[in-house]
Amino acid sequence: MQRYYFDVHEPSGSTRDGHGVECDSRAEVQRQAIRTLCELIHHAAPQAPESVCTTVRDSTGNFVLEVVLMVSVDWVSGTAERSAEG
Template sequence: MSRYFFDVHDHEFSSHDDHGRECASPDRVREIALQVLCDIAREQPLKHMHSRLGAIVRDESGEVMLTATVNLATTWVGDA
């Protein structure tokens, strides 16, 4: 299995992954990237509303292999 590093960022912060995770397939890398972003958004949804929460996934050599984004938005409809 290869090791991948999941760096996370938004308009206010960034987090550099120094430990990484072993993944057996590209689909698993994609799944973890989206899970990480969804977990962060779930913990503080209002903080991340109307902003882009992103991840950059690097392999062991530091090459970017995948980018992922999650966007949260709401729109009031009617007299709300």
């Protein structure tokens, strides 16, 4: 099992992962990268950035993956008011 580091990049700045996560396959690395971005968006909502990116480094420091998540939220006119009245 190899350790991978998931650095996060967003408009307000970048955060370098100093701990890493052990993963045993490329699929697991990809799932972890996507999970990292989804959790970031979830915790930042509703002020989440429109896009965030993670670059993944292996234990030797080589970049092995980049994942970009783009978010678009468009309220349909009147929907929020009807839901609140619900």
